[in-house]
Amino acid sequence: MKTDFKFSNLLGTVYCQGNLLFSPDGTHLYSPVGNRVTVFNLVDNKSYTLPFSHRKNVARIGLTPQGNLLLSIDEDGQAILTNVPRRVAMYHFSFRSSVTALSFSPSGRYFAVGLGRKLEVWHVPSTPDSNAEGDLEFAPFVRHHTHVGHFDDVRHIEWSSDSRFFLSASKDLTARIWSLNPEGGFTPTVLSGHRQGLVGAWFSKDQETIYTVSKDGAVFDWQYTARPNNDNEMQVEDESNLQWRIVNRHYFMQNSATLRCASFHPESNLLVAGFSNGLFGLYEMPDFNMIHTLSISQNEIDYVTINKSGEWLAFGASKLGQLLVWEWQSESYILKQQGHFDSMNSLVYSPDGQRIVTTADDGKVKVWDIESGFCIVTFTEHTSGVTACEFAKKGNVLFTSSLDGSIRAWDLIRFRNFRTFTAAERLSFACMAVDPSGEVVAAGSLDSFDIHIWSVQTGQLLDRLTGHEGPVSSLAFAPNGGLLVSGSWDRTARIWSIFDRTQTSEPLQLQADILDIAFRPDSLQIAISTLDGQLTFWAVSEAEQVAGLDGRRDVSGGRKITDRRTAANVAGTKSFSTIRYSTDGSCLLAAGNSKYICLYSVTTMVLLKKYTVSVNLSLSGTQEFLSSRHITEAGPAGLLDEQGEASDLEDRIDRTLPGAKRGDPSARKRMPEVRVSSVGFSPNGSAFCAASTEGLLIYSLDNHVQFDPFDLNMEITPASTLAVLKQDKDYLKALVMAFRLNEAGLIQRVFQAIPYTDISLVVEHFPSVYVARLxxxxxxxxxxxxxVEFCLLWIKALVDKHGAWLSANRGKVDVELRVVARALSKMKDEIRKLADDNVYMVDYLLGQAGDKAGGAAKGDEMLLEWTPVADTEVKGLPLSTSGPALHEILDDDDVEVGEEDWIGLE
Structure with missing residues (x-):
């Protein structure tokens, strides 16, 4: 089995903190998710996460006007410059201070950052493509200017359209105008008059007006004008009397709610404001006419931005992890996503491998589409934390267990809850298993030591299996059905034959409490994880242990912020809370309350690979050693409650419920612990996912090879490949050369140039090493x-000529065969649908042809039905030419059609 899995995407989290960005064309949205950045394609409805990761949570992101460079900065001021089209991190840089604002100039040559009370302007690094030598620079970041003058943090920076001036809005109640370079007659200007800290400041389109917005909901219009005299006449003739003055004052009037964020679009004079009560409003400037208001969240809106055309508004709310894109003209959602705002408990792949279902302590069940990266449906019927989920082997039926005392069955075609199972008394179910046939569902709870079994069809409680002397922590059905294995905190595992109403063996005695149980896909072996970090493997038929390994050294790592001992001596992280077999049963994936995911070989009992879940230092448990600098008299600095020292009144108010530790979205810890609550392999074995503190991490095999230098020499070039194709007519050699170069355009050109009569000959002598890729x-x-028919001929030839090799290497080409099967089924469905849609039209045409058959005897050239002949070309016209091109050629006076030539299709 291949083990070179790499991080490919992050689901389950759509927005954490910081600012949102639209791409220059307005079709992509960039959102910070923890220490990574996710890109949402709003046109194609897809999302992907950039591969780099910061050492702390991302605080600010900025994008050049060309859209080719992304600058992301974390909470400590560590920056990464990324080439967006290639998704490659180019430079790492430190600003040595936390960055509170970031903005690129419209010219794309400079960017300004707010470092607390200080402003710095930097040159934008040149890319390797624009560099004369094409090499990376030694010192890509060059400071242009430093500006000081504010007395509190800078919150917003806005450039003028000509990139000569920029505005800075600060918490010190003022906005200031700065020039990029020294300008004749210009001095930095202070705009004061607000009573609370500023949220933003913007230029109008003609740059004759400046709008400033403060937290108390005041909007000031500033214009460069003279002071009015006593007679209310403007003294415009005196240049010394001209300065920026307030000409209008407006107020949002949102009762007790405060303004959290705002954005302005100069081209359409549209002002958008987000408030602390989850409401946002659209206003037209300069008259301050209210266009629209809408409540989109239960908590405050943290950030709002507008795309270049002014049609789409993006909102981010960090408390509940919400991300929304709103088209204000049609009043419709373009994007509406929300992750789990509490820790995830379990996950499961759908049988077709296209979706992942996650459950969490917030009581929600979410279904994620892997290809698009979006949540397609959310179930909220559970009233407490959802602890487990599992699919029936056949069909689109999902089962979930919850602490609210219910097991629910969901129909994923109609997206509804069609069955609910409960016990005689109120129990909190912690684990669940479903029979592969989908007829029986079993669940175990922490309150009762019994295992409850229900019939799915009737919803009735069939049986209660007793025998355990402690809470049941894990259940697993054999993949072939019949046997149920249960694990408990009483240090025993029991094998039940529920359909025979007998217990088939004595309890399997272990040395510690059982955390999780996994069945091998062939139903012959089970793996058991215990609290002492041991993994034991048992043969089901003999009920005896066949192997075991000690995973304490592998899983331990990462010291939590409250730990008094070193990471190597802490017992809390030295166990696997979740284990899963791979699809072929050769490997076992294990993870727990640690930053590592371990992949073991079942046959050799060897650790194959360790995957690091996160390097984010904003999480507790990601670093091996703690620094004494962060220890105070009151304990670790990361756990100190500094809410009472916040500068804003609404931030000082404690809204948490007394005693609420789970389910209350306002009670999230400042430094959550890194852990993996559940793992799962995809059905085709090409990927696995892990439910972690940061979200749903997907690791997949890199099937898209960018360059394959296998058997490559200097003579193999695109030009030589085309020469072999056109001049020598050696189709086999040309196709092999194209696959060695692995350029998509070249492969397609060679592929389509091969005549269909030579397909079987080319495939027969095609090298086996390239069969999977072909x-x-x-x-x-x-x-x-x-x-369609051309591709089907290729598939038939591949199966005919290399069928034995494909059967022998099924594990290597399993993904390719699944892709072929999916393509064929999709084609069959499309052809069937096309035939069903046109069956009456075909009957009508056949009937019309039969009615006019007697009137077509006057000359064979006037036949409505076309007849093929021996020749395959009309004066050099290829057989495949049809439609308008054929009519143009036939209408030409120079084309003569003989009696023996065919003139159409039958």
């Missing part, structure tokens, strides 16, 4: 290309 390429072409 099969994947043909399957992709089947889904995209209009040449």
């Amino acid at each position: 099969l994947r390429y043909v399957a992709a072409q089947t889904e995209q290309s209009p040449h």
Whole structure:
């Protein structure tokens, strides 16, 4: 089995903190998620996470006007410059202070950052593409200017359209105008008059007006004008009397709510404001006419931004992890996503591998689409934390167990809860298992030591299995059905034959409390994880232990902020709370309250690979050693409650409920602990996912090889490949050369140039090392290309000529065969739908042809039905030419059609 899994995407979290960005064309939205950045494609409805990660949570992101460079800065001022089209981190840089504001100039040559009370302007680093030598620079970040003058943190920076001036809005109640370079007759200007800290300041489109917005909801219009005299006449002739003055004052009037964020679009004079009560408003300036108000969240809106065209508004609310894109003209949502605002408990792949279901302590069940990265449905019927979820082996039926005392069955076609199972008394169910046939569901609780079994069809409680002397912590059905294995805190595992109403063996005695149980896909072996960090493997038929390994040294790592001992001596992280077999049963994936995920070989009992979940120092448990600098007299600095020292009144108010530690979204810890609550392999074995503190991490095999230098030499170039194709007509050699170069355009050109009569000959002598890649390429072409029969001939030839090799290497080409099967089923469905839609039209045409058959005897050239002939070309016209091109050629006076030539299709 391949083990080179790499991080590919992050689901389950859509927004954490910081600012949101639209791409220059307005079709992509950039959102900080923890220490990473996720990009949402709003047109194609897809999302992906950039591969780099910071050492702390991202605080600010900025994008050049060209959209090719992304600058992301974390809470400590550590910056990463990323090439967005290539998704490659180019430079790392430290600003040596926390960054509170960031903005690129419209010219794309400078960017300004707010470092507390200080402003710095930097040159934008040149990319390797724009560099003359094409190499990276030694010192890419060059400071242009430093500006001081504010007395509190700078919160917002806005450039003028010509990039000569920029505005800074600060918490010191003032905004200031700065020039990029020294300007004749210009001095930095202070705009004061607000009574609370400023949220933002913007230029109008003609740059004759400045709008400033403060937290108390005041909007001031500033214009460069003269002071009015006693007769209310403007003294414009005196240049010394001209200065920026307030000409209008407006107020939002939102009762007790305070203004949290605002954004202005100069081209449409649109002002958007978000408030602490979850309400946002749209206003047209300079008259301050209210266009629209809408409540979009239960908590405050943290950030709002507008795309370049002014049509889409993006909102971020960090308390509940919400991200919204709103089209204000049509009053419709473009994007509406929300992650779990509490820790995730379990996950499961759907049988087709296209979706992942997650459950969490917030009582929600979310279904995520893997290809798009979006949550497609959320179930909120559970009233308490959802502890486990599992699919029935066949069909689209999902089962979930919850602490509210219910087991629920969900129909994922109609997206509804169609069955609810409860016990005679109120129990909090902590684990659950479903029979592969989908007929029986079993659950165990922490309150009762019994195992409850229900019938799915009737919803009746069938049986209660007694025998455990402690809470039941894990349940697992055998994949072939019949046997149920239960694990308990009484240090025993029991094997039940529930359909025979007998216990098939004595309890399996272990040395510590059981945390999780996993069945091997062939139903012959089970793996048990215990609290002492041991993994034991048992043969089901003999009920005896066949192997075991000690995982304490592998899983331990990362010292929590409250630990008094070193990471190597802490017992709390030295166990696996979740284990899963791979699809072929050769490997075991294990994880727990640690930053590591371990992959073991079942046959050799060897650790194959360790995957690091997170390097985010904003989480507790990600660093091996703690620094004494962060220890105070009151304990670790990261756990001190500094809410009472906040500068703003609404931040000092404690809204948490007394005694509420779970389920209350306002009671999240400042430094949550890194842990993995559940892992799962995809059905095709090409990926696995992990439910962690940061979200749903997906690790997949890199199937898209960018460059394959296998058997490559200097003579193999695109030009030589095309020469072999056109001049020598050596199609086999040209195709192999194209696959060695692995350029998509070249492969497609060679692929489509091969005559269909030579397909079987080319495939027969095609090297086996490239068969898997050719099969994947043909399957992709089947889904995209209009040449349906051409692609089917390739697939048939591959199966005929290399069927034995494909069978022998099923594990290596399992993904490719699944892609082919999906392409063929998709094509079959499309053809069936097309035939069903046109069956009456075909009957009508056939009937019309039969009615006019007697009137078509006057000349064979006037036949409505076209007849093929021996020749395959009309004066050099290829057989595949049809439609408007054929009519243009036939209408030409120079084309002569003989009696023996075919003139159409039958």
